Amino acid sequence: xxxxxxxxxxxxxxxxxxxxxxxxxxxxxxxxWMHWVRQGPGKGLVWVSHINTDGSTTNYADSVKGRFTxxxxxxxxxxxxxxxxxxxxxxxxxxxxxVRGGRVDPVYGESYYYFYGMDVWxxxxxxTVSS
Amino acid sequence: xxxxxxxxxxxxxFVGDRVTITCRASQSISSSLAWYQQKPGKAxxxxxxxxxxxxxxxxxxxxxxxxxxxxxxxxxxxxxxxxATYYCQQYNSYSWTFGQGTKVEIK
Numbered sequence: 101x102x103x104x105x106x107x108x109x110x111x112x113x114x115x116x117x118x119x120x121x122x123x124x125x126x127x128x129x130x131x132x133w134m135h136w137v138r139q140g141p142g143k144g145l146v147w148v149s150h151i152n153t154d155g156s157t158t159n160y161a162d163s164v165k166g167r168f169t170x171x172x173x174x175x176x177x178x179x180x181x182x183x184x185x186x187x188x189x190x191x192x193x194x195x196x197x198x199v200r201g202g203r204v205d206p207v208y209g210e211s212y213y214y215f216y217g218m219d220v221w222x223x224x225x226x227x228t229v230s231s
Numbered sequence: 232x233x234x235x236x237x238x239x240x241x242x243x244x245f246v247g248d249r250v251t252i253t254c255r256a257s258q259s260i261s262s263s264l265a266w267y268q269q270k271p272g273k274a275x276x277x278x279x280x281x282x283x284x285x286x287x288x289x290x291x292x293x294x295x296x297x298x299x300x301x302x303x304x305x306x307x308x309x310x311x312x313x314x315a316t317y318y319c320q321q322y323n324s325y326s327w328t329f330g331q332g333t334k335v336e337i338k
Contacts, residue, residue, distance in 0.1 A: 144332040145318050159325055195274055215322045216281060217265030221274040
């Protein structure tokens, strides 16, 4: 069964740190780009960060840039989100999600990736930032 | 960043009604758009990608259309199980963005 399981959430004081994990199973983890998405209480979905297949390319939402770091360990089929300098507004459910897509290696020209959205999601882990 | 705007924010309809949700992008995203359904207390679920391709296992009453900056999600005959919030998402730019969501209620 294809599955993502998040862990590591909890209650942390403002300014504190936390590391979220997302363990993948049932598919070839190293072949997929991965994302973190969060959802504040009663709010909508917000994209947080993504990472490419080998971890060499990452990107972040402006609201977390410089404070959060996404990483992955393909040998352990695990995605991470290291969160520092946490603020009350970081309080949310954090989801990891798999990207459906692939890589095209044309005979002529550079390789490129194509994406078709986030097709597998974890159940989420809750982060609460409060004193 | 590309902004995604959904309308309406909430809609209420009867079982059997045809329901349409609109999503507008602040700039052209070609067909790089997905729709997700999120039921209360659950993780989101991919319904449609590439603006109009139905994800495997999703009921055929769901359909998507559009390209460029304007997109629609249609439920041809609303069912009680469709009670949920629906989100569009663009994946054309390096930073993916979601719409603010449309909550669908059953009258």
